[in-house]
Amino acid sequence: MNLDCAIIGGGPAGLNAALVLGRSRRVVIVFDHNKPRNAVTHESHGFITRDGIEPRELRRLAHADIAQYPSVTIKPDKVTEVQRSEMGFHLMTSNGVIYHARTLILAAGLKESLPAIPGIRDFYGRSLFSCPYCDGWELRDQPLVVISEGSNIFNLAKTVFNWSRNVVVCTNGMNSLSSQQIGQLGQRGIQVTQQKIKALHGENGRLHRIVFANNTEIERTGGFVTPSWGQAAHFGEALGCAMTQAGGFVTDDYGRTSIRGIYAAGDSSIIVPAQLVVAAGEGSKAAIGVNTDLSHQDFGF
CATH class of the missing domain: 3.50.50.60 (FAD/NAD(P)-binding domain)
Incomplete structure (x- = not known):
């Protein structure tokens, strides 16, 4: 043809x-x-x-x-x-x-390709998303996490802050934020952890908590991840x-x-x-x- x-x-x-x-x-x-x-x-x-x-x-x-x-x-x-x-x-x-x-x-x-975090696929598309403009409204005012190993994490965190004032930023063990950027996020009450993520826990695709390599935990109900x-x-x-x-x-x-x-x-x-x-x-x-x-x-x- x-x-x-x-x-x-x-x-x-x-x-x-x-x-x-x-x-x-x-x-x-x-x-x-x-x-x-x-x-x-x-x-x-x-x-x-x-x-x-x-x-x-x-x-x-x-x-x-x-x-x-x-x-x-x-x-x-x-x-x-x-x-x-x-x-x-x-x-x-x-x-x-x-x-x-x-x-x-x-x-x-x-x-x-998602970051190599155990269980992340169980939550992707249900409570973890890649685009805040697509899914931020549905997660508004919830305790959120921003997971990224790349240099875009600073801008992504600032963007997500528009939908929730309760944001934790996770670099998953990478040094992808400068001390100045960490300070700027901290001034807005955004916590930053550079610990590697050990596990994600929840049910039916809904995130409940994040466990880090040092066995500390935080409760989160959703957020955004950078593939x-x-x-x-x-x-x-x-x-x-x-x-x-x-x-x-x-x-x-x-x-x-x-x-x-x-x-x-x-x-x-x-x-x-x-x-x-x-x-x-x-x-x-x-x-x-x-x-x-x-x-x-x-x-x-």
Whole structure:
């Protein structure tokens, strides 16, 4: 099948790109093997008219919107290989089917690695989250923890303080805060512990207390943790797309990467998880970039 665009990834960025391209009468396939990064998420927030929606329901509604446009197909298949061709790109899937596309949108998003803390997966997505803008409201005024081993911990702690004045910062054994930063947090009543976390305790995904390596304990009901991020798929790198120092794709305002015909949208280009509305907007811009460039090609430019 000859496609105007192949979209790898069926999250908000990929689906919104498909919607805009469908409305532009472009022949498109979205490849989505249904392995979303936010599979642990029970509610999604910050998306106007859809605040608090279950991700599965948002996905269902998006598929229903796209179904109105007959030139768009959503394939529950995984792309395993992408190669350049004279006319664009060859894509092979896990089912052994080969597709040909003039352009390619990379929207597979990110994969995440949580700090190596025993039991942390039991609470992630239930009472420990990565984004205060997505889940801070639900944790407001509770005794919270901020867990991070990286240099962003100072800014994250200041941000979380907006939702709760009862915050403890844990570096999990890392020296990621300067003495000046510790002092500034202390002036706001934010306790800092650099002890390694021994265990997290709670039930049904709800955090109750944190035990440190020196066997001291604190009671917390939730909080925020910083995972490390990487590309969920490496097609862009393999095809030679320029990358930022953080590991995202270098793009212009319309998702164009450094390789002609390849576009990136959503978390793949930002390299930090964006709110749904931001990721969807990135998908829309990439779709406009694709349609604009294909229109120029069709007129011989």
